[in-house]
Amino acid sequence: MATDVYGLSVTASSDSVDALNTAVNDYYAWKGDPVALLMDAAKADPKFSLGYSASASLLLLSGFTRENPMVVEALEGAQRAIGEANLRELQHLEAAKAWADGEMIRATTTWEDILLDNPRDALALRFCHDTYFYLGASQTIRDSVARVLPYWSENDPGYGYVLGQYAFGLEECGELRQAETAAYRAIEINEEDGWAVHAIAHVLETESRQEEGISFLRNSQPAWSKAHALAAHNGWHLALYLIEQRRFAEVLASYDRFVQPTIAGDAILDLVDAASLLWRIELAGGNVGERWRDISRQWMTHVDEHVLVFNDLHIAFCAARSPDADDAMRLRASLDRYDREGMGDNHRITRSIGRDIIEAVLAFADGSYHRCVDLLLPLRYDATRIGGSHAQRDIINQTLIVAAERAGRLTLARALLNERLAQRPTEATRQQLTQVVSALTVGHSSSALRM
Known part of the structure; x- marks a missing residue:
């Protein structure tokens, strides 16, 4: 044999x-x-x-x-x-x-x-x-590799790739130093290992090392871009650093050059990244112009598939911003059918948590910020169940914070930003917190004058 x-x-x-x-x-x-x-x-x-x-x-x-x-x-x-x-x-x-x-x-x-x-x-x-x-099973992402790693050696042609997988699992479990070490070793074995590069990008994003992340991804791009099916996603990580620095023009120029041409290819990861980038830019105060049109049209071809809540969340971003006002209604109707007729793990996750997260996004887009907050706040610590990485799911917390601000629930927004600043001490978060505190101070002063 x-x-x-x-x-x-x-x-x-x-x-x-x-x-x-x-x-x-x-x-x-x-x-x-x-x-x-x-x-x-x-x-x-x-x-x-x-x-x-x-x-x-x-x-x-x-x-x-x-x-x-x-x-x-x-x-x-x-x-x-x-x-x-x-x-x-x-x-x-x-x-x-x-x-x-x-x-x-x-x-x-x-x-x-x-x-x-x-x-x-x-x-x-x-x-x-x-x-x-x-x-979204972080520990099993790590441990599934740990269980077999002793049976692999550097003489195996795929050893570096397996080590890169282990690095990503370590990062998702918060073991950042071990993750970084394992990922760099994988890249020493094969500099074109896009998943090991991806693991380092996650470490740098988690630790708010934006300048280092920008330098690392730009300098290594000739190698990781050869992993063509992952290249747009590693570019997405570069965009996260730039969005955090409010460098929207650079992000949008890259979007137009690298992301927009991938939309017609219909690869789900590319569609996820495109929708996520546009939503994040708007949350951060940027203007994406007419760019929602093409990505919304493409995502809506998948509106009845319901493979993962994570995918449906990104359809919701597009339905919420689509120039076609019926897209949000189509998504809700499709989810209603899925609720009645679906089965399996994703169906259970959709019914227990996913539907409310999607409804929160649609409420945000409708300007129903109080409803968005009321839906997201109780669920944010359970959001791991919808899948994706910590970095990808961070879009839920970002949406919650902006919704709290726009709803005028400033004490909640302040609390959430204090929490975020402890985890991600970036200048953009500091400025956002300062604005909220200032608004609270003005509000308290006005209340005192009225008394």
């Missing part, structure tokens, strides 16, 4: 195993088209069930629904080819089916079972990593 580059048995021809090795490397490197590689190999090799099931998992993790024809083809192909598959390959198909049914946690349980006996299964490891990210 053939074996892959990590020594694992694969029921397939040698050509299929070569395609698998290339696809796994491309997946970790954010390059190429691993789905096309695997699907082409599987179609030519009637025993290569893993090629089909891995393709299904990759598509589902990219935001495709189980009804998508490519997902259907992959799952059906895997089932047809399963006859001679080994236990590990059977488990990969089981996990893909679970994800397709919306049972993300059950999928990770199956992949973790694979890793217990096959700690060098790079696909299972990365599938777990991505799914835990979608669940």
Whole structure:
């Protein structure tokens, strides 16, 4: 029986195993088209069930629904080819089916079972990593890698990528020094490791090291931009530093040059980043002009998919700012149907917390700032459940603070800004707090005069 580059048995021809090795490397490197590689190999090799099931998992993790024809083809192909598959390959198909049914946690349980006996299964490891990210499960992002790391060595071709994954998990758990050390080691192994660069970008953002972050990302851009599927997102991190410094013109110029051209490509991560940037700029006081039009139109093509609350939140940003006044109504109607008919982990998260967060965004856009505050305030510590990173979910706290200010709930705004300043001591936060305190002082003085 053939074996892959990590020594694992694969029921397939040698050509299929070569395609698998290339696809796994491309997946970790954010390059190429691993789905096309695997699907082409599987179609030519009637025993290569893993090629089909891995393709299904990759598509589902990219935001495709189980009804998508490519997902259907992959799952059906895997089932047809399963006859001679080994236990590990059977488990990969089981996990893909679970994800397709919306049972993300059950999928990770199956992949973790694979890793217990096959700690060098790079696909299972990365599938777990991505799914835990979608669940906002910081500790398991870290620990899933920690459990298998002793079985990897620097002689393995993917060791640097695995170390970069571990660095991101460490950062999400607040272990910033260890994260930075691991990420820089991964970059020493491979300077084009976009995910390791991403881990460092998170550390610098978390610690409000904006100038260092700008320098780091700009100087390393020739290398990390080769990880083309992640390049726009690392550029998004650069934009976060610039927004914090209120350098809106630079951000918008980069948006027009690098982000706008990706919208038509319809990659979910690119759509998330585009919507997030525009919303953050407006919260910070910038003017984005007519830029909501194209991103809103593209996001609304996904309005009925409901793969992740995190995605639906970014649809809400666009529906709220869309030039089409019916988009918010369409989103609400679609969520109503999903509430009645949906199933799986995301459905449960949507019903328990996601719907209220989305309603808060729509209320903010309508100028119903009190309602926005009332919806967000009780939920902000549970928001990890919608998925994404700490940096991405920070948009919820930013929205809450601005809503509190605009609602005239200045003592709340002051309290939230005091909290933020302790965590993110930036000049922009200091200035925002000073303005709120000044408004409170003026308000108290006016009250005293009236008395």
